[in-house]
Amino acid sequence: MAEPAEQDPVAERPVGPWPILGAAALLTLFGLVNSLHVLGLLTGRLAFMVTTEVSRGQPGFDTDQSPVPTALAPEWERISHLASIGGTTWLLSLTAVTLVAALVGWSLALHPEWPRKLRSGELPAPRFAVTACLTAGLLVAAMWPMPPEVYTTRFPGFRVAMAGALLWLLWHRLGWLHDRSRVPSRLTLAGQFACGALVGLAVHYAFRHQPRAAEVRIGEDWLGAGFYAAEPWRQVGLHLVASRSLAALGVAALMAFLAPVGVGLGRRLVWVSPLLLAGLALYGTGEVWRQHDWVNSHDWGMPFRSLLSRPTGPRREPEERVVMVLDRSDRALGLARATGRSIYGSRLNPANHEAVLAFLNRRGSQSCLARAAYVHLHDERTWDWDVDGALAVQMANLRSPAATPVFGTSHLESLLYCARSEAAERAVEQLLDPRVFTWRAPSSAARLARICWRWGRLEACRPIVKDLAPGVLKELAAKPPPRCDGVIRGRVLREGRPWKGAKVGVVPFEQRDQLQTAYVTPWPQRLICAAATADADGRFTLPHLFDGDYALVVAVPLQELIPLQGVLPSGRLGKLTLGGAVREHDLGTIDLRAWKPLPPPVQARLPKTPLGGASLAGVYWG
Numbered sequence: 001m002a003e004p005a006e007q008d009p010v011a012e013r014p015v016g017p018w019p020i021l022g023a024a025a026l027l028t029l030f031g032l033v034n035s036l037h038v039l040g041l042l043t044g045r046l047a048f049m050v051t052t053e054v055s056r057g058q059p060g061f062d063t064d065q066s067p068v069p070t071a072l073a074p075e076w077e078r079i080s081h082l083a084s085i086g087g088t089t090w091l092l093s094l095t096a097v098t099l100v101a102a103l104v105g106w107s108l109a110l111h112p113e114w115p116r117k118l119r120s121g122e123l124p125a126p127r128f129a130v131t132a133c134l135t136a137g138l139l140v141a142a143m144w145p146m147p148p149e150v151y152t153t154r155f156p157g158f159r160v161a162m163a164g165a166l167l168w169l170l171w172h173r174l175g176w177l178h179d180r181s182r183v184p185s186r187l188t189l190a191g192q193f194a195c196g197a198l199v200g201l202a203v204h205y206a207f208r209h210q211p212r213a214a215e216v217r218i219g220e221d222w223l224g225a226g227f228y229a230a231e232p233w234r235q236v237g238l239h240l241v242a243s244r245s246l247a248a249l250g251v252a253a254l255m256a257f258l259a260p261v262g263v264g265l266g267r268r269l270v271w272v273s274p275l276l277l278a279g280l281a282l283y284g285t286g287e288v289w290r291q292h293d294w295v296n297s298h299d300w301g302m303p304f305r306s307l308l309s310r311p312t313g314p315r316r317e318p319e320e321r322v323v324m325v326l327d328r329s330d331r332a333l334g335l336a337r338a339t340g341r342s343i344y345g346s347r348l349n350p351a352n353h354e355a356v357l358a359f360l361n362r363r364g365s366q367s368c369l370a371r372a373a374y375v376h377l378h379d380e381r382t383w384d385w386d387v388d389g390a391l392a393v394q395m396a397n398l399r400s401p402a403a404t405p406v407f408g409t410s411h412l413e414s415l416l417y418c419a420r421s422e423a424a425e426r427a428v429e430q431l432l433d434p435r436v437f438t439w440r441a442p443s444s445a446a447r448l449a450r451i452c453w454r455w456g457r458l459e460a461c462r463p464i465v466k467d468l469a470p471g472v473l474k475e476l477a478a479k480p481p482p483r484c485d486g487v488i489r490g491r492v493l494r495e496g497r498p499w500k501g502a503k504v505g506v507v508p509f510e511q512r513d514q515l516q517t518a519y520v521t522p523w524p525q526r527l528i529c530a531a532a533t534a535d536a537d538g539r540f541t542l543p544h545l546f547d548g549d550y551a552l553v554v555a556v557p558l559q560e561l562i563p564l565q566g567v568l569p570s571g572r573l574g575k576l577t578l579g580g581a582v583r584e585h586d587l588g589t590i591d592l593r594a595w596k597p598l599p600p601p602v603q604a605r606l607p608k609t610p611l612g613g614a615s616l617a618g619v620y621w622g
Helices: 017-035 044-052 070-086 090-110 114-120 125-143 156-171 186-207 213-225 230-258 265-298 350-366 370-383 387-398 405-417 422-432 442-454 470-477 509-515
Strands: 320-326 336-339 486-494 503-508 530-533 539-545 548-557 567-570 576-578 584-594 602-605 617-620
Touching (some): 213 265, 213 370, 320 509, 320 567, 370 387, 387 405, 387 422, 405 422, 422 442, 486 503, 486 548, 486 576, 503 509, 576 584
Antiparallel strands (some): 320 336, 503 548, 548 576, 602 617
8 A cells, every 4th residue: 555645844734924924024123123223313323324424425524523503402412322322333233133033933934833843852952052043143244344354255245145045044944943854855945045045135135234325315415404403314214214114024025925835826926915015005105295295395306406596698607717826936837727616516606696595594494405505605605715705604504403514624624724804703703602502522622722722712712622622722722822914915927917806815735735636626715715816916915814834826717818738937936934933925926927938820811611701811829
């Protein structure tokens, strides 16, 4: 009598949809915990993302070196605390624990009798302990950022794919954890290995620790409406949590679809469809809410050019200039080209200035375009070499909820370099007023101490700095502050004739390289310490300069530049040092001549036109 064929244990006990939905709930919980680096305002992970990932692409983006508006200090206190929570490495361990919980729940859904076997001894305890250790090691290897000398592959997804495949084989009903009456075939193992690798890639894509490009864009755009206010952080934090939850539903649906539950493809699709429908419904609801709240109420996604004035007459190209750093007179100078456009490509003209200013007065920090509006105004002031105007824009931005930390760093940098003026003195007074700003980190307090020492206000900042940077305070108190009565004057000529209207300024000598490039944006021109316009005789005067080393900078319209490949200046140029007994530099006459002698003009007669028109005579440089 023939023995009955051995049945596959997987096909004996079809798994219903409820255990699969329970495992999906565990994976959703994993997605929530992976996003809840925020605990309170649901914003900590994004705070950490912005203060680390975004700052790598923006020099000077350092909140520790920026003053915080006093009116917004309580909210920023919470945001900073949550950012520190979101940035700690133990959150990776917390995420790994939730992922282990999801794996255990999934294994229970597919193989509910393994706890009974573990208690009865049918499943050896050492086998389970080894499985748990291997699981922890695989999760750490897949999630932890390993040093380059240990992990050198160029494809990071390969690591998580291998971890997912091995975890699938460990915890699955066909895996190593469970005793089976027969060994699965090689084809079955290969298929399960591929399924695990696919799930690992899906988890990596959905829950990876690094921010996606879309999240960085949301952070950059939306937080422009209020870096120091909690509301933007809360809004983006909710978006982050919602996206992780929907990703968890998608991964759960994928695992349910790939699981060998002993039923056909049609029933699997029936079980998976509630997850997909729920995810699509939540995604559609979130998109409708986001479109209504972010786009309509806060201008999210609106192009910045919509704020600018529309020209009524013919469109004119922005003015172009040539910037020359006169740091030496023994060689030809390179010519740096500068265009009157902001970093966003908008034209820097009075009409756009009025339009952007009116927008800020009307919308303020309610719009995501607030940061771009402040950047446009700042670029306009630096393009005009208006030091006092740039300080005013920086201060207005810092006192607004839409403040950007890069403006705080730029503001302190300007006060460390610029010449003495009433606007700069008012800015120093506001920095010392505890009703306006608060100083939180030792690095920011140290910069405040250096500014106050430079402006002769060291004692005024002592109550602020003494607890944060006492060493810097003691060091600065031991030396006298610099004097601010230095003067640099001279006369600028072009080929022996006075160059009326040329802009002349000075820049710190150690910072001159930022202006010696082929193309100069408005941002490096913020380093101009003082500027003046040459009069009809080509004369200029730069007063109230602090002690230090300077380099002379000249900017002229491109259309006024003589046709040449370089400029060879003459005069007493180079490093201009003010200090001690040297209180004035009279540079005399600075004549900017062609590097190569110009050839004589050549008379040329153009050929007749095809229609038989008269010839035209022209003069050109050969």
